[in-house]
Amino acid sequence: MTETAPGLSCYTANLAAYLEEGEAAGSADFLAASVRLAVDLDRPDGLIAMSHHDRPLNRLGDGSRLTYEGFDDFEAAREVARHEIGRFGRALVVGYSSQLPWSAAPDGAAAPHFVLVDGHEGGRWHVHDRFTGLMTSGAEQEPFDGWIDDTQLRSxxxxxxxxxxxxxxxxxxxxxFEVPVPRNRYLLLRRSLPRIRPSVLPGRWITDSATALERLGERLSDGDALLGDPGVVDDCWAASRHHLFRYRRLTRHMGYRTTGAASRKALDSAADGWSKLPRTLRFAVASAHRGRARPALVRGAFAELADLEHETGRRAAGALAVLDGPGD
Known part of the structure; x- marks a missing residue:
């Protein structure tokens, strides 16, 4: 996937829609305020894990939580979706990008994708998909708002x-933060009041965005590491979208009469750096496949972005506090 405009990922675009359809006023600012980058670079499988939010977005205002529930039988999943819609007016189901009836890349990879379902009549379901983006195939994935039938939902x-x-x-x-995921064939998010567990990342995670960027750049400057986890480019693309969304919301709170030129410049520079990162990484991957790794390019892109993130946090502290709102 490639970036065309500031937006959200195929997870958070529809999570935002779920929150907005409920009682959560200011959910866009809440999501934007949550954005940060944390990484786990020491997994035994060699993959890089990323967390894009510094608060548990599955925790809702009434104390309930969204947790995954899995089924191997579609009828059972269908009944839970109906129950969620009947009780809360909406449900999030886990679909797969290439299997969506409105997919721009039906022959592409089947990547997980949240879909909002907010209506049910007989054998039909009303669904929303706010995600939009330019796919690696060159096709533009457009949002969808309409009705599908049982067969399409199952598919x-x-x-x-x-x-x-x-x-x-x-x-x-x-x-x-970690939310256990069953290994069943069908997945959806169910709203409940589970036993509260602390929302923390294990100690090996790097949770400061600037430090995470620096360490990630060091890791990915090795062409073998970059090729060894091909999904990491899409992970960075998602981080880019989240940060661009954050800065777009932040701009709404930066009055041009009360915000200095240096602060506005820092914000613009950080947004520009994030927008360029996916392109830089795709170029580096293509070069590594040709046997010409670009360690200085990769390391430099992440180091520059780390500096920009640090400067933005310093310069825009007031606007960031407004965006974040009152504490819990």
Whole structure:
């Protein structure tokens, strides 16, 4: 995937829609305020895990939580989706990008994708998909708002492929912190009042965004490491989208009469750096495949972005505090 405009990922675009349809006022600012980058670079499988949010986005205002529930039978999943819609007016189901009836890349990889379902009549379901982006195939994925039938819902949710470890990682940390994911064929998010567990990342995680960027740059400057985790470019693309969304919301709170030129410049520079990162990494991957690694380019891009993130945090502290709102 490639970036065309500031937006959200295929997880958070529809999580935002879920929050907005409920009682969560200011959910866009809440999501934007949550954005940060944390990485785990020491996994035994060699993959890089990323967390994009510094608060658990599955925690809702009434004390309930969204947790994954899995089924091997579609009828059972269908009944839970109906129950969620009946009780809360909406549900999030886990679909797969290439299996969506409105997919721009039906022959592409079947990557996990949240879909908002907010209506049910007989054998039909009303669904929203706010995600939009330019796919690696060159096709533009457009948002969707309409009705599908039982067969289409079953098809978009059904996992018939072996689940890559990278996809499982993304599901697990989609809300910023670990949420257990069953290994069943059909997955959806169920709202409940589970036993509260602390929302913390294990000690090996690097949770400061600037430091995470520096360390990530050091790791990926090795062409073998970059090729060894091909999904990491899409992970960085998602981080780029989240940060661009954060800065777009932040701009709304930076009055041009009260915000200095240096602060506005820092914000613009950081946004520009994030928008360029996916292109830089795709170029580096293509070069590494040709046997010409670009360590200085990769390391330099991440180091520069780390500096920009640090400067933005310093210069825009007031606006960041407004965006973050009152504490818990």
């Amino acid at each position: 978009l949710m059904r996992r018939d492929h072996d689940e890559p470890a990278k996809h499982r990682l993304r599901n697990t940390f989609a809300f910023g």
